[in-house]
Amino acid sequence: xxEVEQNSGxxxxxxxxxxxxxxxxxxxxxxxxxxxxxxxxxSPELIMFIYSNGDKEDGRFTAQLNKASQYVSLLIRDxxxxxxxxxxxxxxxxxxxxxxxxxxxxxxxx
Amino acid sequence: xxxxxxxxxxxxxxxxxxxxLSCSQTLNHNVMYWYQQKSSQAPKLLxxxxxxxFNNEADTPDNFQSRRPNxxxxxxxxxxxxxxxxxxxxxxxxxxxxxxxxxxxxxxxxLLVL
Numbered sequence: 001x002x003e004v005e006q007n008s009g010x011x012x013x014x015x016x017x018x019x020x021x022x023x024x025x026x027x028x029x030x031x032x033x034x035x036x037x038x039x040x041x042x043s044p045e046l047i048m049f050i051y052s053n054g055d056k057e058d059g060r061f062t063a064q065l066n067k068a069s070q071y072v073s074l075l076i077r078d079x080x081x082x083x084x085x086x087x088x089x090x091x092x093x094x095x096x097x098x099x100x101x102x103x104x105x106x107x108x109x110x
Numbered sequence: 111x112x113x114x115x116x117x118x119x120x121x122x123x124x125x126x127x128x129x130x131l132s133c134s135q136t137l138n139h140n141v142m143y144w145y146q147q148k149s150s151q152a153p154k155l156l157x158x159x160x161x162x163x164f165n166n167e168a169d170t171p172d173n174f175q176s177r178r179p180n181x182x183x184x185x186x187x188x189x190x191x192x193x194x195x196x197x198x199x200x201x202x203x204x205x206x207x208x209x210x211x212x213x214x215x216x217x218x219x220x221l222l223v224l
Contacts, residue, residue, distance in 0.1 A: 034212065043200055043215040044153065088152065092211060100152040 003027065004091050004101035012107045019076040021087050021104050026070070029094030033065060033072045036088040038103065044088055048074070079108045113137070114216035116201050122222045123191050131186040131219045133201030142184045143213065144176060145200040153200055159184060160206060188221075196223045 004025050013019045023033075032051040036044035050056045050063040050072065062075040072091075076083055089101040114135045123129040135142065140161050145153035156170045159178045173195070175187040188195055198220050202213040 032211070036215075041198075041220075043198075043218040046212055046214070049212055090213075098155075098211070098213060102152045103150075 003093070003099045004089055006087075006089050006101040006104045008102060009105040010107050011104055012109055013079050015079060015081060015108055015110050017079050019079045019083065019106055019108070021074040021076075021089075021106065023072045023074075023089030023091075023101055024070055025072070025089075025091045025093075025099075027091070027093040027095075028067075028070060030067075030070075030091045031094065032092045033063070034090040034092075034098075035061075035063060035074045036090060036100075037083075038086045038088055040085075047087075076106075079106075081108045081110050084108045114201055114203050114214055116199075116216035116219050118219060119217060120220050120222070122224060123188075124224050125192065126190045129188050129191055129221070131188075131199050131201075131221070133184045133186070133216055134182050135201075135203040135214075135216075136182070137203050137205070137214060138181065139203040139205045139214070140181065141204045141206045141211075142178060143200075143202040143204070144174075144184070144186050145202065146195075147198045147200055147218075156186070191221070191223045193223050196221055 034049045035047045038044045048063045050065045056063045060077045064073045086103040088103045143158040144156045147153045157166045177185045198218045200218045201216040204211045204213045
């Protein structure tokens with residue numbers, strides 16, 4: 001089992017819709033969780049982090065964490081074409097290592 | 111603005127010719143990382159420095175070395191680049207301690223091996 005898994009996509013949503021990106025992790029003691037956005041040919045850019053169960057909202061982005069299910073998600077409301085990118089989930093494990101998932105490619109169709 | 115800077119942004123080298131990539135940060139963060147990222151793959155951690163302590167990932171080839179002469183600078187040396195080493199190389203910095211250890215990435219150096 002891979003330590004951090006994501007649906008590879010591509011995930012296509014129409015402009016204005018909600019995009020839902022999912023991530024699961026294997027280390028039950030993982031401490032904190034990060035979502036990065038990466039445009040093609042660019043470096044990852046931090047969007048949000050979350051470390052408590054529940055929801056965390058920042059503008060159009062909502063991160064959701066369920067430690068019992070070992071699941072973290074990112075919702076993007078009112079998706080825009082500029083949101084088209086690869087979204088990387090990263091998990092800080094109980095042994096203090098940050099593991100990146102393979103990323104989900106999102107395409108927002110105008 | 112505090113940031114992570116990488117030079118050069120693009121590097122072309124010949125098969126077997128040593129190459130050095132550089133990274134600097136103005137964040138005053140004590141942890142620095144080097145990642146290799148190939149197309150459509152997750153960033154792969156090569157090594158990281160916790161202050162001056164060097165931590166090598168078990169599967170990082172011996173061909174890759176690193177130096178951190180001070181808090182602000184970190185270098186990646188590829189002693190004999192092969193065609194398979196062509197990739198984006200990402201440097202990141204973080205402030206150790208606590209669960210919110212966010213990594214901030216530089217713009218990356220894209221390495222091409224001819």
